[in-house]
Amino acid sequence: MPLPEMVQEVFAPGGLLARADAQFRPREGQTRMAAAVARTMEEGGLLVVEAGTGVGKTFSYLVPALLSGERVLLSTATKALQDQLFARDLPLLAGVLGVPVRAALLKGRASYLCLHRMVQARQDGAVTDRNVARVLAKVEAWSHSTRSGDLAELTGLDERSPVIPLVTSTRENCLGASCPRARECHVNIARREALAADIVVINHHLFFADMAVRESGVAELLPTVRVVVFDEAHQISETGVQFLGLQLSSGQLLDFARDLLAAGLHHARGLADWVALAGRVEQAVAELHAAGGSAQGKHGWSGAAPEGAQADAWDAALRRLGTACAQAQETLDQLSETAPDLERLYERSTELLARLGRFAGDCSQEAVRWIDLGGSTQVRLVESPLDIAHAMRTRLLTQPAQSTRDDEWPDPEGERGRAWIFTSATLGADEGLTWFVERCGLEGAEILRVDSPFDYATQAALYVPRHLPKPADPAHSAAIARLAGDAAARIGGRTLVLTTTLRALNTIGDLLHQRFGGGQDLAVLVQGEWPKRRLMERFREGSTHGGAGCILVASATFWEGFDVPGDALQLVIIDKLPFPPPGDPLVEARSQRIEEAGGSSFQQYSVPEAAVALKQGAGRLIRRESDRGVLVVGDTRLATMGYGKRLLRALPPMRRLETPEDFDAALDDLLAARSDPG
Template structure:
């Protein structure tokens, strides 16, 4: 029997999945996707699958992957999704299929406790505050019992804690085999488990970090894997370009300075003037930030010539020169004590590498790349390729082709949203996958009866100063009727603050609704509270969010029944990377607006709308507070990209739909769980 036949049999009504899970419901789209994945695994090649919400894409690729008996690499967008795959979906499915599968979870080194760095942190007198001291004590206690060292397993650890960088390693500060704690290294233990496993779960950041520097352990792992599957693949391009260029941040410089000073005073006090060296590097980082001043605050600053726009050439050049001198002096001082302690060898390498990066940013940018400054409290110098197409073609699809069975290597890329045309060009072109087989599997949800979309009448134009206030007013009225159950998604942080503050002011002291705003709590805590809704006598919730909340947030049932989007999510036209991509399309004789801006907006709009209906029993409304969706010609294309919801014609229809939600809302009971 072929692998495709085996996979299809597993998804049959009387198949193994139906016998193993009461909630399993056969879906034609899920079975078709599983068949396509099975064919690709069996025959080799590249498959791109857009699987709409509710298809059950996770099991659609896991079933044929496990049944194949091949070594499999699974890459996800985030560490949270990694944990879900490794901790829930894979074990559940392997048990259902009766397969003895050895699984491993591999994250970047920043996710694991470093025993050596923990020891150094104990002796660091510069912890920021008492809270950090208490957190460090909890980490020490947890370190005595953890087997994996994965910080995600530590209860109550805030992912934003300033202690985390102090107790984890980076590629720059890891001592490798020279580390006195090498035998107990959690990173190396995770890599050893990965090399011995049948299925390895990684994330896109780790994958592209390895493509860039060949250091994450993937260099040994990837050649032994014949099947690679990338879930949430819509994030691949933007993740990849972060790693395939050059970066230099003042945060990196300050971390190096702190580590050099701590190691110098601990292991070689009096042999080198560590205070002077550290002061020089710290001053160099500070002066580089000061050279930019207030220019482009909180944004990306264009950098097309020798000097970034809005920055004084003399001050910029002097700051780079002084920084390079300070780093070279630090490297010289570290070299003189390198035989005393392995830390000094690694610190010397870091100083030399940072000096090289400074020198690289004084030279011209590489052809086909774009430069910019990320300007905030810290400063980050970035040089990036425009996309990952060349890297994927040269480093990924050609990997291992010298082997006999190289042509049978299988690559699968899947996500709920990959484009708005039949060939999914939004995804395939920048990822170098134009020749891939493409499959689009529609959602099984009945959107026409489950959801409706409304574009409010009389809404101010998107750039009108009163637009955010109007969004907040509409949200306030709707939230009061629903008692919460609302997510407001904004396209900018400025709108996030404006809408969030307005709603908090309107609901302050009423006890009606709790207004949650991104940034005020950790993301995980915000989502947990929002999912709780009014359970246990709590007030209902409205969540105002931007950026990462547009995707990957799953709130089934009636905890979320209204999604309000403030504006059409076009890319920011002044962004240097957006400008460079637009200019490249113009040189190719193509339309940047039609071939880049509209597809980007269509995909983002689809992702935002995808928060609404997560189960067959869900009911909800989508409100897009941007009149361009119905007044501009491209609006038809954007509406066509949305799930096939019914349209609400006017305010009265919207009010009736809201009233219907308040009358009929019931919690989903797990029917048709999309993971199956």
Template sequence: MSETLEDKVRDAFAQGGVLSRAAEQFRERSGQTEMALAVARTIEEGGVLVVEAGTGVGKTFSYLVPALLSGERVLLSTATKTLQDQLFGRDLPRLVEALELPVRTALLKGRASYLCLHRLDLARHDASLPERGSLRTLAKIEQWSKATRTGDLAELPGLDERSPLIPLITSTRENCLGAQCPQFKPCHVNLARREALAADVVVINHHLFFADLAVRETGMAELLPTVSVVVFDEAHQLNETGVQFLGAQLGSGQALDFARDLLGAGLQHARGLVDWQQLVAAVERAARELRLAVGKQWPGTKLRWVGPSPEGIDAQVWQDSLEALQQAFEMAAEGLDTVSEISPDFVRLYERAQQLAKRAARFALPCETDSVRWVDVGTQLRLVESPLDIAEAMRTRVLKIGSGTAHEDGDEEEGRAAPEDSGRAWVFTSATLGDEPTLRWFTEPCGLGDAQVLRVQSPFDYAAQAGLYVPRAFPKPNDAAHSMRVAQLAARGAAELGGRTLVLTTTLRALRAIGDEMKQQFERLEADVRPEVLVQGELPKRVLMDRFREGADAGRAGCVLVASASFWEGFDAPGDALQLVVIDKLPFPPPNDPLVEARSQRLEAQGRSSFSDYSLPEAAVALKQGAGRLIRRETDCGVLAICDTRLVAMGYGRRLLAALPPMRRLESEADFEAAIGELRNSLSA
């Protein structure tokens, strides 16, 4: 009888099997094998599997081993480019070698990750380069461009991901010249796509997947139909990533970028043939008028937009501004049409002008059903229309379970049934997918109600490895003194531990307040034992993470990292580098956010509780993610402090506590200090 995929997987994970050669300190874990066998069954039978695998299960190997042993073509999608690089550069090569498989792997990212040789050439002659250091950075990029094979900017050491140069040396869908480009043959984006189409295993990210679903332009349209196994790792981010791409956006920044490119191309290729200055002035004026229509607002404000105009804005003024913007784009398109044969630049700009005009017209019409609309206010203005979730798109356009085949613009084609996709295997996995057995928090918005669900517990002994402290006598979360007290508690622990502390905040305001207060607290300490306070935003994320992990190893005091948003997940500092995690408040979704508000209203209209069915599960998942930063290995030890008395004072606190890893409870301040003291003693032992 021939060996099944499950048999092969079981052998690989057995003690003394091939995985013993692939991973240091590999030992058989029942949870890891259980997940791997479930993935193997799904690959053999087809269908959808959702797996929540607790920290330490080793879920990466659990899906990679069966996927590789199946001999099928595989697509792997991760949440971030950093995780992509780790999967492609470390995990996949190790396994391919250990399993001795003749497998071709490829890495595919979005355009903004690759150097555009044509735009690099243009940047050389750009007189308006931002900031003084840009010429030095540009020279460094030029030097690297001669040696790189992939053109992936992640390979360029020292390039700040926030550099204003990046948009000037990368292409967008709008400004790419395609086959007309003088650098088409050596183009890094096209090379990456060709390699992906020829590979057996392709590693992408969720942004790229949904960008393609929205515009069919990233090369995925050709790739996906040839793939038999699709795995989404860090799948808890799918819904929020997907809604960014499946709606529509129009920004004053987009308009100004278009105006700049229009003037540059016009003066370079067709000076005097069209009044470029006039066309550009019209676009810039219309974008400015739209911004002025909103008036003074706090930066970061999101204005609800239910009727013909956003809240507090005169409807006539708003509609007139949108119409003026549409007309300015249409006039630009007319001017470009007259010179389109002169240069491929004009063809792309013409298409871009038409697209922007169409988008302005869309925002002048009422919002789509089951969508929500708002305006983001910053230096620039961003008009956003978003679906409430990705369920419909997943069912009809990804899994192909529905009544029609979707076109690029999202419209269903009448009378044609979607092809059943039952033979393909879909695996969705993460350490956190909800706080109840059916994982409804994840499956419902992702349209995966009929999926098979598996939950695999973490192998860590949390009661022995970690303590949870919720201070009782503490200011309420909305009290003015709250952030100061959080900073004092964290500073006390960090001073004892020589840094090794991560403070996670729910708002940017708290981030700054806690960062400033901790710096003041540490000024009283001697310089050689004073922990360094790193605050998110002050340095690039990668630099912050590397500096924190170095900790006290460099012969100086360790670090405290005060961070928000993106550091609640995906930040890994195993070992002694991190021993205290402090969370300032329960991470409930902001109630005044238009998307949160619209989702809550939809649940209430269905007769459900928006708090129990949305806000509470959202907070539970985010809290679980934040807590997950503390214990990353079986040898790690630490303390988690959550400075929100609602966790013990409110009835719903029990549900949130149940979602956390089963750490031992530290009931008093004395317990907290004793646990910190034990950690300090273990460091010096």
């Protein structure tokens, strides 16, 4: 039976999914997507699917993947989604379908314990902070029982913990085959398991890091699979741009200096002045930061020096940094045979010098260059392509599949190419999904849009307050804080405030903290005050277990991938229309390219970007058929400017609230529905 027909039977009334789960209800959109995915898997080619919230897109690609018998590579946006696919969705569906499958989970190096570096951290005595030492001891105790070495197993380990870089490796400091713990290496074990698996779950960062350096393990894996699925595909362009460019950061340089000092004193004490060598690198990094200018943030770099920097001072700082790295390299060259650690440090010094040399020269015509200055000595030099379209067309989509399996590949008739499937709830605001397709080089792909099954007109309402100050008015954030506080007090928390800037985040968060004090009535959660995982858990908990209801003020990563089904979230407030940030070098370069081609950067770039981001933020509100809620966009331009109609079309078809009285009545309806769920 053809794969599309097999898949449709699984999703049909009375099919395997319905028999396995009494709560399962066939959805026309889910079945249509699954059939399209199955057809692409069978025939090869490119498929781009925008599947609205609630379609069930995960099952729509997993069922065909499991029934196809193909080796499949699944890439998703975050490690949390990887874990969900691997630990929950794949085993569940494999059991329902009765398909034996060998699945593997593959993450980047920073997710796995490095046994060699853990021992070094414990032995070198460099850890003097008691809290760091305590966590390090906890990691060591866990290392004796873990099989995977995946740090996600360690509950309570903060993703910002300073212990993580001490017990994980990077491409720069990994010793490879020379490592004394190579046979036990968790990274190597994970890669071997991936090469032997039928379905491998990775993430976008790992995929594009591999495209850039051909080192992550995907390089060996990709040629052996015929089906590649990108879930949360809307993120692949920005992720790809991040990895396909060139970067040199103070973090890389200071890590090199720290490892240089530790390894030198451990393996070759007395044979070189390791303190002086490391100190010169650290001093040169500080001087480079100072030469970059006084203003923090991103600064364009189109000439000899970044904007805000004096060309002579910048050139001198680059030269001093090059000299410091070269002195370290010369010393390491003489002693590299002493120990694998010193040999790898010599290679790292060579790589750092090569990157410095690139940044001392001219920027590529097809790229944009900038500097990102942070606090203290934090500095990052970046050269980035404007998008991933060229790389996708020339380095990825044309790559042939060459399976190692005798019974599958190569295809004896040579007719089937690799199948590429890209899916997300948000891929654009027009029928052709041009926002996604063009920047990813996917022109000619089959396009499928599957609407959400939710009844948004009944479940949700949209309110654009006309009385708020204009977005540029300094009083705007305070007005948003008052509106959010009043509404949250009325409905018992259950409110998410999404901001477009960190300044607004801090202002609104501070004002809400002042208003609600100790949090006995309402708990105010602000991004950055706790780890992201803890913020999400506390917000989802809401007022259950006797706690206070929550207001969460967040930006950046909370605009997407934050899933709160049920009545723990019933009000989403977006402070301003999420236009691309002015002054961002990448945004300016993309806009300039459009203008030089005779187009309008605002209409062709800024508005589509805002539409997609607005759609993502609004998507936090309704996550299942029983959810009810209100979306507030605190930007009058949505209702008064001509482009507002384009942005409104990107939003789900919610009913409109026109007056403050309408808004208050909608909040009262939410309260009434909770008190009388029947």
